[in-house]
Amino acid sequence: MALETGVLLVNVGTPEDLSLRSVRRYLRAFLSDRRIIDRGGPLWWLMLNGLIIPRRAKKSRHAYSLIWNEERGESPLRTLTRAQAEKLRAAFSGEGGLVVDWAMRYGTPAIGEGIARLVARGCGRVLVFPLYPQYATATTESVVDEVNEALAALPSPPEVRIVPPYYDDPAYVGALAESIRRHRERLAWEPEVWVASFHGLPRAVIEAGDPYEVQCNITVTLLRTALGLDARTMPLAYQSRGRGGEWLSPELEPTLRRLAGEGVRDVAVICPGFAADCIETLEEVGLRAAGAFRQAGGRNFSLVPCLNDSPDAIALLRWQVAKALAQNE
Numbered sequence: 001m002a003l004e005t006g007v008l009l010v011n012v013g014t015p016e017d018l019s020l021r022s023v024r025r026y027l028r029a030f031l032s033d034r035r036i037i038d039r040g041g042p043l044w045w046l047m048l049n050g051l052i053i054p055r056r057a058k059k060s061r062h063a064y065s066l067i068w069n070e071e072r073g074e075s076p077l078r079t080l081t082r083a084q085a086e087k088l089r090a091a092f093s094g095e096g097g098l099v100v101d102w103a104m105r106y107g108t109p110a111i112g113e114g115i116a117r118l119v120a121r122g123c124g125r126v127l128v129f130p131l132y133p134q135y136a137t138a139t140t141e142s143v144v145d146e147v148n149e150a151l152a153a154l155p156s157p158p159e160v161r162i163v164p165p166y167y168d169d170p171a172y173v174g175a176l177a178e179s180i181r182r183h184r185e186r187l188a189w190e191p192e193v194w195v196a197s198f199h200g201l202p203r204a205v206i207e208a209g210d211p212y213e214v215q216c217n218i219t220v221t222l223l224r225t226a227l228g229l230d231a232r233t234m235p236l237a238y239q240s241r242g243r244g245g246e247w248l249s250p251e252l253e254p255t256l257r258r259l260a261g262e263g264v265r266d267v268a269v270i271c272p273g274f275a276a277d278c279i280e281t282l283e284e285v286g287l288r289a290a291g292a293f294r295q296a297g298g299r300n301f302s303l304v305p306c307l308n309d310s311p312d313a314i315a316l317l318r319w320q321v322a323k324a325l326a327q328n329e
Contacts (some may be wrong), residue, residue, distance in 0.1 A: 004099060004121070004122045004123045004124060004125070005098055005099070005123060005124075005125045005126070005127060005325065006097070006098065006099040006100070006101065006118030006119075006121065006123035006125070006126045006127070006158075007088070007098050007100045007101070007127045007129060007321055008100075008101050008102065008103055008111070008114045008118060008126055008127070008128050008129065008198075009081060009084055009085050009088070009100070009101070009102040009103070009117060009129050009131060009317070010036070010104070010105060010114075010128060010129060010130050010131060010143050011077060011081045011102075011104060011105070011109060011131045011194055011275065011276060011278075012030075012077070012100070012102050012104065012105055012106065012139070012278070013026060013029070013030065013077075013104035013105050013106030013107040014026065014075040014077045014078050014104065014107055014278070015060075015061075015075065015107065016073075016074075016107060016108060017063060017073065018061060018064060018065055018068060019061075020057050020058070020061055021065070021091060021104045021286065023053075023057045023060050023061045024053050024057045025066055025107075026106055027053050027056055027057060027060060028048070028049070028105050029049055029106040029107065030106045031052065031053070031268060032048070032139075033142055035137055035138050035141060035142040035145065036138055036142070036263060048244055050158060050196075053107050055277050056145075060279075063279055063283045063284075064279060064283075066283050066287060067279060067282040067283045067286075067287075075278070075279070076276070076277050076278060076282060077276055077277070077278040077279070078104075080306075080308050080309055081104070081131070081276055081277035082100050082102060083308075083309035083321075084102070084131075084275075084276065084308075084309050084313065084314070084317060085100050085101060085102035086100075086313045087091055087096045087309055088100050088317050088318060088321070090312055091314055091315075091317075091318045092318065092321075098321070099118055099121050099122075099123050101114050101117055101297075103115075105139075105143055105146060110146075110150075111128075111143065111146045111147055111150055112146070112149070112150035112153065113186070115128075115147070115151070115154070115158070115160075116149050116150075116154070116309055118158070119154065119156075119157075119158055123158055124158050124159060125159045125160075125161070126158045126159070126160045126161075126322055127160075127161050127162075127163060127325065128143065128146075128147055128160060128161070128162050128163065128322065129162075129163040129317070129319060129321065129324075130143040130162065130163065131275035131276065132165065132273070132275070133165060133166050133172055133211075133215075133219065133272065133273060133275070134165055134167045134198070134212055134215040134216055134219065134273055135164075135165040135167075135211055135212060135215060136201060136205075136210055136212040137205065137210050138201065138205070140162075140165060143162075143208055144162060147160060147162070157294065161324065162215060163321065163324045164324070165215065166316075166320055167215040167218055167219045168215075168218050168222060169316075169319075169320070171302065171315070171316050171319050171320075172219075172316055173219070173222045173223055173226055174226065174313070175307055175312040175313065175316045176219075176223055176226075176270065176272055176307070177223060177226040177227050178282075178303060178312055179270070179307060179310070179312065180194065180227060180268075180270060181227075183268065183302070183304045183305070184268075185243055187268075187302060189266050189302075190266065191266050191267055191268040191300075192233075192265065192266050192267065193232075193233055193234070193235065193258075193259055193264050193266075193267050193268075193301065194227075194229065194234045194235055194267075194268050194269070194304075195234070195235055195236075195237055195252070195256070195267060195268070195269045195270070196219075196220045196223065196235070196236050196237070196269075196270055196271075196272055197236075197237050197238065197239050197240070197252045197257060197269050197270070197271050197285060197289075198214055198236070198237075198238055198248075198271070198272065198273040199238070199239060199240045199273055199274075199280060200238035200239060200241045200242070200247045200248045200251070201213070201238075201242050201247065202242070202244075202246070202247055202248075202265075203245065203246040203247060204245060204246070206248065213248055216236065216272075216273065217236065219236065219272050219273075220236045220272070223272065229301060230279070236250075237250050237251060237252040237255040238250070238251055238252065239251070239252040239253075239271075239280065239284055239285065240280055240284060241290070252269075252285070252289055253288070253289055253292045256289055256293040256296065256298065257292060257293070257296040259293070259298070260293055260296035260298040261295040261296060261297065264298065265297075265298055265299040265300065266298075266299055266300040266301075266303070267293060267298060267300070268302040268303070268304055269285050269289065269301075269302075269303055269304065270303075270304040271285060271303075271304075271306060274306045275306060275307060275308075275313070276306050276307075276308050276309075277305060277306045277308060281303065282303070285303050286303040289301075290303070296313045
């Protein structure tokens with residue numbers, strides 16, 4: 001008898017609500033991950049809980065409040081990840097179907113809960129799909145860590161496979177290019193420059209062998225080719241820089257200020273490393289980076305929405321799942 005197969009879409013995570021308690025809980029889970037910050041011990045615990053989280057929680061809560069989905073009482077990332085799972089489930093329904101669910105690496109629904117739900121529905125095989133086009137130890141490998149921990153807690157764990165990164169997949173690049181073309185059609189002005197912005201990582205992580213920077217560069221090179229752009233009209237930048245040490249560069253906001261200083265007045269930004277809009281795209285780029293550009297003399301700024309739950313996005317997710325299943329047979 002064939003085993004039922006489940007698919008678990010996984011994204012980073014989000015606070016459950018806008019209370020400081022919820023934001024602190026999310027930050028504690030995120031910053032306690034050794035894949036994010038490789039520190040531990042009593043002193044670090046005191047610094048994290050007594051200094052870092054209290055300071056960051058208020059700022060994070062305010063940032064989330066600016067982009068919160070008030071209608072549903074949740075963050076856009078939760079809304080969109082759920083919608084992706086629902087639409088992917090519908091996309092497979094006409095072909096015998098797959099059991100599709102979703103989870104967050106930090107917060108709820110947790111990865112362990114998602115796997116347990118799929119097992120309870122009779123899934124003997126689970127395909128975990130980290131929604132990160134480019135591999136990084138801080139994202140993809142962190143999901144793998146959590147999956148392994150969840151499996152160890154189950155008396156009869158299912159067979160689990162991981163969907164690999166898809167940074168150079170023609171379907172992914174094509175979906176990004178089409179999203180830019182459609183966005184351009186909706187604008188009343190023409191961007192002079194399209195900046196491709198990715199989440200930053202410490203340079204030390206890259207020097208230790210993480211392929212993230214190489215994969216980001218490959219994605220942008222392929223995207224430029226698909227759109228007929230070059231490094232001047234589509235520069236690559238990194239956002240969300242953390243404290244301490246050297247991080248990937250150039251940084252997004254200094255890049256935007258430089259462009260404004262060079263006379264560029266109209267700019268659009270796309271975030272190819274994010275499968276769904278979230279605080280890093282909507283607040284950090286759509287509000288803060290946009291403000292920095294305009295303050296430096298820029299005129300028009302636009303954020304290209306992530307693929308989200310668009311038809312192209314669901315077709316892309318469906319293709320990645322089908323390809324992974326075929327490779328594992």
